[in-house]
Amino acid sequence: DIYEAIYPxxxxxxxxxxxxxxxxxxxxxxxxxxxxGKIGDRTGTFPN
Structure with a gap:
C-alpha cells in the first residue's frame, strides 16, 4: 500500500x-x- 504523509x-x-x-x-x-516503509531508496520505521 502507498500512503501520503499528512505530517513530517x-x-x-x-x-x-x-x-x-x-x-x-x-x-x-x-x-x-x-x-x-520505503521512500525511494530509503527504508525505515515510522509511527503510523
Missing amino acids: YEAKDVADLSFNAGDRIVVLQRDGDWWT
Whole structure:
C-alpha cells in the first residue's frame, strides 16, 4: 500500500524513516504503532 504523509517525521534512530508532509510512503510492514516503509531508496520505521 502507498500512503501520503499528512505530517513530517524526523528520525529519532538510525532505523527510522524521515519524511515530509506530502511524501508518498510504500508501506512494507505494519507492526502495531510502528510501520516499516520505503521512500525511494530509503527504508525505515515510522509511527503510523
